[in-house]
Amino acid sequence: MPEALVLDADAVLWSAERSAVGGRHLLLLLHGYGADEHDLYPLRQYLPDAFVVASLAAPLAPPWPAPGRSWYPIDGFEGADASHVTRAAQAVIAWIDAHAAGAASVGLLGFSQGGAVSLQAMRLEPQRFAYAVNLSGYATPGELPGDAELAERRPPVFWGRGTNDDVIPGFVVAHTTQWLPEHADLSGRVYPGLTHSVSEQELGDVAAFLDKRLTALDTVD
Template sequence: MPSLDDTAVLWSEPPGDKPLIVLLHGYGSDERDLFSLRTKLPTAFTYASVRAPLDPPFPMSGYSWYSIEGLESRDPAGVTAGAQALLEWLAPLGERRVGLVGFSQGGAVSLQAMRLDPGRFDFVVNLSGYAAGGSAPGDEALKSAKVPVFWGRGSADPVIPVEAVEHTTAWLPDHSDLVGRVYPGLAHAVSEQEISDLARFLEKQL
Protein backbone atom coordinates (compact mmCIF):
# COMPACT_ATOMS: atom_id res chain seq x y z
CA MET A 1 0.00 0.00 0.00
CA PRO A 2 1.54 3.37 -1.00
CA SER A 3 1.72 6.15 1.56
CA LEU A 4 -0.71 9.06 1.41
CA ASP A 5 0.59 12.00 -0.63
CA ASP A 6 1.16 14.76 1.88
CA THR A 7 1.49 17.33 -0.92
CA ALA A 8 -2.06 16.53 -2.07
CA VAL A 9 -3.72 17.28 1.29
CA LEU A 10 -6.06 20.27 1.33
CA TRP A 11 -6.13 22.20 4.62
CA SER A 12 -8.81 24.68 5.62
CA GLU A 13 -6.09 26.46 7.63
CA PRO A 14 -2.65 25.60 9.01
CA PRO A 15 -2.77 23.08 11.87
CA GLY A 16 -3.09 24.84 15.20
CA ASP A 17 -4.99 24.53 18.45
CA LYS A 18 -8.35 23.70 16.91
CA PRO A 19 -9.52 20.08 16.88
CA LEU A 20 -8.85 18.36 13.56
CA ILE A 21 -11.27 16.62 11.21
CA VAL A 22 -9.82 14.49 8.40
CA LEU A 23 -12.02 14.07 5.31
CA LEU A 24 -11.79 10.81 3.31
CA HIS A 25 -13.36 10.72 -0.14
CA GLY A 26 -14.95 7.77 -1.93
CA TYR A 27 -13.96 5.49 -4.80
CA GLY A 28 -12.89 7.25 -8.00
CA SER A 29 -12.81 10.70 -6.43
CA ASP A 30 -10.08 12.84 -4.87
CA GLU A 31 -9.29 15.24 -2.05
CA ARG A 32 -11.37 18.04 -3.58
CA ASP A 33 -14.63 16.14 -3.27
CA LEU A 34 -15.46 16.45 0.44
CA PHE A 35 -13.40 19.59 1.01
CA SER A 36 -16.33 21.78 0.00
CA LEU A 37 -18.33 20.41 2.96
CA ARG A 38 -16.21 22.48 5.33
CA THR A 39 -18.19 25.62 4.47
CA LYS A 40 -21.34 24.00 5.91
CA LEU A 41 -19.72 22.51 9.01
CA PRO A 42 -18.60 24.09 12.31
CA THR A 43 -15.72 26.56 11.99
CA ALA A 44 -14.37 25.43 15.37
CA PHE A 45 -12.58 22.57 13.59
CA THR A 46 -9.62 22.55 11.22
CA TYR A 47 -10.35 20.38 8.17
CA ALA A 48 -7.80 18.34 6.23
CA SER A 49 -8.93 16.47 3.10
CA VAL A 50 -6.61 13.63 2.08
CA ARG A 51 -6.18 11.79 -1.21
CA ALA A 52 -6.56 8.00 -1.26
CA PRO A 53 -3.33 6.20 -2.20
CA LEU A 54 -4.46 3.93 -5.07
CA ASP A 55 -5.49 4.46 -8.69
CA PRO A 56 -8.74 2.67 -9.57
CA PRO A 57 -8.77 0.47 -12.71
CA PHE A 58 -8.66 2.23 -16.10
CA PRO A 59 -10.70 4.04 -17.35
CA MET A 60 -11.94 5.14 -13.93
CA SER A 61 -10.44 8.46 -12.87
CA GLY A 62 -9.59 9.63 -9.39
CA TYR A 63 -8.26 7.51 -6.53
CA SER A 64 -9.33 4.67 -4.26
CA TRP A 65 -8.61 3.36 -0.77
CA TYR A 66 -8.78 -0.30 -1.81
CA SER A 67 -9.64 -2.30 -4.89
CA ILE A 68 -13.16 -3.47 -5.66
CA GLU A 69 -13.57 -6.48 -7.93
CA GLY A 70 -17.25 -6.06 -8.71
CA LEU A 71 -19.87 -4.47 -6.46
CA GLU A 72 -20.16 -7.57 -4.28
CA SER A 73 -16.45 -7.64 -3.37
CA ARG A 74 -15.42 -5.87 -0.18
CA ASP A 75 -12.19 -7.49 1.04
CA PRO A 76 -11.58 -6.56 4.71
CA ALA A 77 -7.82 -6.87 4.15
CA GLY A 78 -7.96 -4.04 1.61
CA VAL A 79 -9.99 -1.86 3.96
CA THR A 80 -7.45 -2.53 6.71
CA ALA A 81 -4.53 -1.60 4.46
CA GLY A 82 -6.21 1.69 3.60
CA ALA A 83 -6.84 2.38 7.30
CA GLN A 84 -3.21 1.62 8.15
CA ALA A 85 -2.05 4.08 5.50
CA LEU A 86 -4.26 6.73 7.10
CA LEU A 87 -2.89 5.98 10.58
CA GLU A 88 0.67 6.27 9.25
CA TRP A 89 -0.15 9.68 7.78
CA LEU A 90 -1.59 10.80 11.13
CA ALA A 91 1.44 9.61 13.12
CA PRO A 92 3.60 12.76 12.63
CA LEU A 93 0.78 14.87 14.06
CA GLY A 94 1.65 13.43 17.47
CA GLU A 95 -0.77 12.39 20.16
CA ARG A 96 -3.52 14.83 19.25
CA ARG A 97 -6.80 13.02 18.68
CA VAL A 98 -8.89 13.69 15.63
CA GLY A 99 -12.28 13.10 14.09
CA LEU A 100 -12.82 11.35 10.77
CA VAL A 101 -15.48 12.05 8.15
CA GLY A 102 -15.56 9.54 5.29
CA PHE A 103 -17.85 8.91 2.34
CA SER A 104 -18.40 5.39 0.92
CA GLN A 105 -14.92 3.80 0.79
CA GLY A 106 -13.72 6.65 2.99
CA GLY A 107 -16.42 5.79 5.50
CA ALA A 108 -15.37 2.14 5.58
CA VAL A 109 -11.72 3.13 6.05
CA SER A 110 -12.66 5.59 8.80
CA LEU A 111 -14.47 2.90 10.78
CA GLN A 112 -11.60 0.49 10.21
CA ALA A 113 -9.04 3.03 11.45
CA MET A 114 -11.13 3.39 14.62
CA ARG A 115 -11.07 -0.41 14.98
CA LEU A 116 -7.28 -0.50 14.62
CA ASP A 117 -6.60 2.35 17.08
CA PRO A 118 -9.72 3.28 19.09
CA GLY A 119 -7.90 5.76 21.32
CA ARG A 120 -6.76 7.88 18.38
CA PHE A 121 -10.17 9.25 17.47
CA ASP A 122 -12.71 11.48 19.19
CA PHE A 123 -15.44 10.48 16.74
CA VAL A 124 -16.04 8.95 13.32
CA VAL A 125 -18.56 9.84 10.61
CA ASN A 126 -19.54 7.18 8.08
CA LEU A 127 -21.50 8.59 5.12
CA SER A 128 -22.85 5.88 2.79
CA GLY A 129 -20.17 3.47 3.96
CA TYR A 130 -20.08 0.30 6.02
CA ALA A 131 -18.15 -1.65 8.65
CA ALA A 132 -15.81 -4.23 7.14
CA GLY A 133 -16.26 -7.88 8.03
CA GLY A 134 -13.91 -9.90 10.18
CA SER A 135 -12.24 -8.84 13.40
CA ALA A 136 -9.82 -6.03 14.24
CA PRO A 137 -7.46 -5.40 17.19
CA GLY A 138 -9.59 -2.72 18.82
CA ASP A 139 -13.00 -4.39 18.56
CA GLU A 140 -13.12 -5.51 22.19
CA ALA A 141 -11.97 -2.12 23.48
CA LEU A 142 -14.65 -0.37 21.42
CA LYS A 143 -17.38 -2.19 23.34
CA SER A 144 -16.51 -0.09 26.38
CA ALA A 145 -14.90 2.97 24.74
CA LYS A 146 -18.09 3.78 22.83
CA VAL A 147 -16.53 6.24 20.36
CA PRO A 148 -19.28 8.53 18.97
CA VAL A 149 -20.19 7.48 15.42
CA PHE A 150 -22.58 9.14 12.97
CA TRP A 151 -23.81 6.76 10.25
CA GLY A 152 -25.90 8.29 7.49
CA ARG A 153 -27.12 6.42 4.40
CA GLY A 154 -29.79 6.60 1.74
CA SER A 155 -32.65 4.13 1.58
CA ALA A 156 -32.18 3.87 -2.22
CA ASP A 157 -28.39 3.36 -2.23
CA PRO A 158 -27.63 0.84 -5.03
CA VAL A 159 -23.86 0.66 -4.38
CA ILE A 160 -23.36 -0.77 -0.89
CA PRO A 161 -24.46 -4.45 -0.80
CA VAL A 162 -27.40 -5.34 1.42
CA GLU A 163 -25.19 -7.77 3.34
CA ALA A 164 -22.74 -4.98 4.20
CA VAL A 165 -25.58 -2.75 5.44
CA GLU A 166 -27.01 -5.57 7.54
CA HIS A 167 -23.62 -6.34 9.05
CA THR A 168 -23.02 -2.67 9.87
CA THR A 169 -26.49 -2.36 11.39
CA ALA A 170 -25.73 -5.27 13.70
CA TRP A 171 -22.10 -4.33 14.49
CA LEU A 172 -22.12 -0.59 15.18
CA PRO A 173 -24.53 -0.42 18.16
CA ASP A 174 -22.29 -2.71 20.24
CA HIS A 175 -19.04 -0.98 19.24
CA SER A 176 -19.88 2.73 19.27
CA ASP A 177 -22.07 5.49 20.65
CA LEU A 178 -24.17 5.44 17.49
CA VAL A 179 -26.26 8.13 15.86
CA GLY A 180 -27.87 6.59 12.77
CA ARG A 181 -29.94 8.23 10.06
CA VAL A 182 -31.60 6.72 6.98
CA TYR A 183 -32.69 9.24 4.33
CA PRO A 184 -35.74 8.13 2.30
CA GLY A 185 -35.16 8.04 -1.45
CA LEU A 186 -31.51 9.08 -1.23
CA ALA A 187 -29.12 7.11 -3.46
CA HIS A 188 -25.33 6.85 -3.04
CA ALA A 189 -24.91 10.51 -2.18
CA VAL A 190 -25.07 13.09 0.59
CA SER A 191 -28.17 15.25 0.95
CA GLU A 192 -28.61 18.73 2.42
CA GLN A 193 -30.56 17.21 5.32
CA GLU A 194 -27.70 14.82 6.00
CA ILE A 195 -25.20 17.69 6.00
CA SER A 196 -27.38 19.54 8.50
CA ASP A 197 -27.55 16.45 10.71
CA LEU A 198 -23.79 16.03 10.39
CA ALA A 199 -23.19 19.65 11.42
CA ARG A 200 -25.32 19.15 14.55
CA PHE A 201 -23.44 15.96 15.38
CA LEU A 202 -20.11 17.76 15.07
CA GLU A 203 -21.29 20.66 17.23
CA LYS A 204 -22.06 18.17 20.00
CA GLN A 205 -18.50 16.81 19.82
CA LEU A 206 -16.93 20.17 20.68
Protein backbone atom coordinates in the same frame (compact mmCIF):
# COMPACT_ATOMS: atom_id res chain seq x y z
CA MET B 1 3.66 -8.99 3.10
CA PRO B 2 2.20 -6.24 0.87
CA GLU B 3 4.05 -2.95 0.81
CA ALA B 4 2.57 -0.31 3.11
CA LEU B 5 0.47 2.36 1.45
CA VAL B 6 1.63 5.96 1.75
CA LEU B 7 -0.61 9.01 1.42
CA ASP B 8 0.58 11.96 -0.63
CA ALA B 9 1.09 14.71 1.97
CA ASP B 10 1.36 17.35 -0.75
CA ALA B 11 -2.11 16.50 -2.07
CA VAL B 12 -3.86 17.20 1.24
CA LEU B 13 -6.20 20.21 1.25
CA TRP B 14 -6.12 22.15 4.52
CA SER B 15 -8.62 24.69 5.83
CA ALA B 16 -5.78 26.36 7.77
CA GLU B 17 -2.01 26.39 7.74
CA ARG B 18 -0.58 22.98 8.54
CA SER B 19 1.20 24.43 11.53
CA ALA B 20 -2.17 25.53 12.96
CA VAL B 21 -3.20 21.97 13.80
CA GLY B 22 -1.20 21.94 17.03
CA GLY B 23 -3.58 21.96 19.98
CA ARG B 24 -6.70 22.23 17.80
CA HIS B 25 -9.44 19.76 16.88
CA LEU B 26 -8.68 18.09 13.54
CA LEU B 27 -11.31 16.64 11.21
CA LEU B 28 -10.08 14.40 8.40
CA LEU B 29 -12.16 14.02 5.22
CA LEU B 30 -11.87 10.71 3.34
CA HIS B 31 -13.46 10.70 -0.10
CA GLY B 32 -15.11 7.81 -1.93
CA TYR B 33 -14.05 5.58 -4.81
CA GLY B 34 -13.24 7.43 -8.02
CA ALA B 35 -13.08 10.83 -6.33
CA ASP B 36 -10.12 12.71 -4.86
CA GLU B 37 -9.20 15.17 -2.13
CA HIS B 38 -11.26 17.93 -3.80
CA ASP B 39 -14.54 16.01 -3.58
CA LEU B 40 -15.48 16.47 0.09
CA TYR B 41 -13.46 19.62 0.74
CA PRO B 42 -16.35 22.01 -0.09
CA LEU B 43 -18.33 20.43 2.77
CA ARG B 44 -16.23 22.44 5.21
CA GLN B 45 -18.67 25.36 4.74
CA TYR B 46 -21.30 23.24 6.52
CA LEU B 47 -19.01 22.23 9.37
CA PRO B 48 -18.18 24.05 12.62
CA ASP B 49 -15.41 26.61 12.15
CA ALA B 50 -13.56 25.37 15.24
CA PHE B 51 -12.22 22.39 13.32
CA VAL B 52 -9.07 22.36 11.27
CA VAL B 53 -10.16 20.35 8.24
CA ALA B 54 -7.76 18.22 6.20
CA SER B 55 -9.04 16.46 3.08
CA LEU B 56 -6.87 13.45 2.25
CA ALA B 57 -6.14 11.85 -1.11
CA ALA B 58 -6.51 8.07 -1.32
CA PRO B 59 -3.28 6.23 -2.20
CA LEU B 60 -4.43 4.17 -5.20
CA ALA B 61 -5.51 4.86 -8.77
CA PRO B 62 -8.58 2.81 -9.77
CA PRO B 63 -8.43 0.74 -12.95
CA TRP B 64 -8.75 2.68 -16.19
CA PRO B 65 -11.06 4.32 -17.22
CA ALA B 66 -12.31 5.13 -13.71
CA PRO B 67 -11.24 8.64 -12.62
CA GLY B 68 -9.87 9.85 -9.33
CA ARG B 69 -8.41 7.76 -6.53
CA SER B 70 -9.38 4.76 -4.42
CA TRP B 71 -8.59 3.56 -0.92
CA TYR B 72 -8.70 -0.13 -1.88
CA PRO B 73 -9.71 -2.31 -4.84
CA ILE B 74 -13.38 -3.14 -5.34
CA ASP B 75 -13.46 -6.48 -7.11
CA GLY B 76 -16.82 -7.40 -5.58
CA PHE B 77 -17.76 -7.18 -1.93
CA GLU B 78 -18.30 -10.90 -1.53
CA GLY B 79 -14.72 -11.74 -2.46
CA ALA B 80 -13.03 -8.60 -1.16
CA ASP B 81 -10.09 -9.05 1.16
CA ALA B 82 -10.70 -7.02 4.32
CA SER B 83 -6.94 -6.56 4.66
CA HIS B 84 -7.11 -4.02 1.81
CA VAL B 85 -9.35 -1.80 3.94
CA THR B 86 -7.00 -2.30 6.88
CA ARG B 87 -3.96 -1.25 4.80
CA ALA B 88 -5.75 1.95 3.81
CA ALA B 89 -6.64 2.66 7.45
CA GLN B 90 -3.04 2.05 8.49
CA ALA B 91 -1.94 4.60 5.89
CA VAL B 92 -4.30 7.19 7.42
CA ILE B 93 -2.89 6.50 10.89
CA ALA B 94 0.68 6.79 9.59
CA TRP B 95 -0.20 10.15 7.99
CA ILE B 96 -1.55 11.40 11.32
CA ASP B 97 1.66 10.31 13.06
CA ALA B 98 3.74 12.20 10.52
CA HIS B 99 1.67 15.36 10.01
CA ALA B 100 -0.90 15.84 12.78
CA ALA B 101 0.48 14.31 15.96
CA GLY B 102 -0.08 17.55 17.87
CA ALA B 103 -3.84 17.79 17.28
CA ALA B 104 -6.01 18.15 20.38
CA SER B 105 -8.36 15.53 18.91
CA VAL B 106 -8.82 13.69 15.64
CA GLY B 107 -12.17 12.92 14.06
CA LEU B 108 -12.98 11.19 10.78
CA LEU B 109 -15.59 11.94 8.14
CA GLY B 110 -15.71 9.54 5.22
CA PHE B 111 -18.00 8.89 2.27
CA SER B 112 -18.51 5.34 0.92
CA GLN B 113 -15.01 3.80 0.79
CA GLY B 114 -13.82 6.66 2.97
CA GLY B 115 -16.50 5.79 5.52
CA ALA B 116 -15.35 2.17 5.64
CA VAL B 117 -11.73 3.26 6.06
CA SER B 118 -12.73 5.68 8.83
CA LEU B 119 -14.36 2.91 10.86
CA GLN B 120 -11.45 0.57 10.15
CA ALA B 121 -8.95 3.13 11.44
CA MET B 122 -11.02 3.55 14.59
CA ARG B 123 -11.02 -0.23 15.03
CA LEU B 124 -7.24 -0.38 14.68
CA GLU B 125 -6.57 2.34 17.27
CA PRO B 126 -9.73 3.01 19.31
CA GLN B 127 -7.92 5.43 21.62
CA ARG B 128 -6.74 7.59 18.71
CA PHE B 129 -10.05 8.87 17.35
CA ALA B 130 -12.71 10.95 19.10
CA TYR B 131 -15.57 10.09 16.71
CA ALA B 132 -16.40 9.15 13.14
CA VAL B 133 -18.94 10.21 10.52
CA ASN B 134 -19.80 7.47 8.04
CA LEU B 135 -21.76 8.68 5.00
CA SER B 136 -23.07 5.97 2.67
CA GLY B 137 -20.36 3.66 3.97
CA TYR B 138 -20.22 0.52 6.04
CA ALA B 139 -18.33 -1.48 8.64
CA THR B 140 -16.01 -4.03 7.03
CA PRO B 141 -16.95 -7.62 7.95
CA GLY B 142 -14.44 -9.60 9.98
CA GLU B 143 -12.78 -9.16 13.35
CA LEU B 144 -9.89 -6.92 14.40
CA PRO B 145 -7.91 -7.02 17.67
CA GLY B 146 -9.16 -3.55 18.64
CA ASP B 147 -12.86 -4.42 18.39
CA ALA B 148 -13.19 -5.37 22.06
CA GLU B 149 -11.62 -2.11 23.21
CA LEU B 150 -13.79 -0.18 20.78
CA ALA B 151 -16.91 -1.83 22.24
CA GLU B 152 -15.79 -0.70 25.69
CA ARG B 153 -15.02 2.87 24.65
CA ARG B 154 -18.13 3.22 22.43
CA PRO B 155 -17.00 6.38 20.60
CA PRO B 156 -19.70 8.50 18.94
CA VAL B 157 -20.41 7.51 15.33
CA PHE B 158 -22.86 9.08 12.90
CA TRP B 159 -24.01 6.76 10.10
CA GLY B 160 -26.17 8.20 7.36
CA ARG B 161 -27.44 6.40 4.27
CA GLY B 162 -30.23 6.62 1.71
CA THR B 163 -33.11 4.26 1.02
CA ASN B 164 -32.28 4.33 -2.71
CA ASP B 165 -28.56 3.62 -2.35
CA ASP B 166 -28.00 0.70 -4.74
CA VAL B 167 -24.17 0.78 -4.49
CA ILE B 168 -23.64 -0.77 -1.05
CA PRO B 169 -24.92 -4.39 -1.02
CA GLY B 170 -27.75 -5.22 1.35
CA PHE B 171 -25.80 -7.82 3.31
CA VAL B 172 -23.08 -5.26 4.12
CA VAL B 173 -25.73 -2.78 5.28
CA ALA B 174 -27.28 -5.52 7.44
CA HIS B 175 -23.88 -6.31 8.95
CA THR B 176 -23.22 -2.64 9.70
CA THR B 177 -26.69 -2.22 11.20
CA GLN B 178 -25.89 -4.94 13.72
CA TRP B 179 -22.18 -4.19 14.24
CA LEU B 180 -22.24 -0.44 14.88
CA PRO B 181 -24.58 -0.37 17.91
CA GLU B 182 -22.41 -3.07 19.51
CA HIS B 183 -19.20 -1.04 19.13
CA ALA B 184 -20.16 2.64 19.12
CA ASP B 185 -22.53 5.24 20.48
CA LEU B 186 -24.50 5.31 17.25
CA SER B 187 -26.43 8.20 15.78
CA GLY B 188 -27.97 6.77 12.64
CA ARG B 189 -30.41 8.09 10.09
CA VAL B 190 -31.86 6.70 6.88
CA TYR B 191 -32.91 9.33 4.34
CA PRO B 192 -35.95 8.49 2.16
CA GLY B 193 -35.21 8.69 -1.55
CA LEU B 194 -31.51 9.45 -1.14
CA THR B 195 -29.19 7.60 -3.51
CA HIS B 196 -25.46 6.97 -3.02
CA SER B 197 -24.87 10.62 -2.24
CA VAL B 198 -25.14 13.29 0.45
CA SER B 199 -28.12 15.61 0.94
CA GLU B 200 -28.55 19.04 2.52
CA GLN B 201 -30.65 17.45 5.26
CA GLU B 202 -27.90 14.96 6.01
CA LEU B 203 -25.29 17.71 6.16
CA GLY B 204 -27.43 19.54 8.68
CA ASP B 205 -27.52 16.40 10.81
CA VAL B 206 -23.75 16.00 10.48
CA ALA B 207 -23.18 19.62 11.55
CA ALA B 208 -25.38 19.08 14.62
CA PHE B 209 -23.46 15.88 15.45
CA LEU B 210 -20.12 17.68 15.15
CA ASP B 211 -21.32 20.59 17.28
CA LYS B 212 -22.09 18.09 20.05
CA ARG B 213 -18.66 16.53 19.64
CA LEU B 214 -17.00 19.94 20.03
CA THR B 215 -19.00 20.67 23.17
CA ALA B 216 -18.02 17.29 24.65
CA LEU B 217 -14.35 17.67 23.70
CA ASP B 218 -14.08 21.17 25.11
CA THR B 219 -15.77 20.04 28.32
CA VAL B 220 -13.16 17.30 28.73
CA ASP B 221 -10.36 19.76 27.99
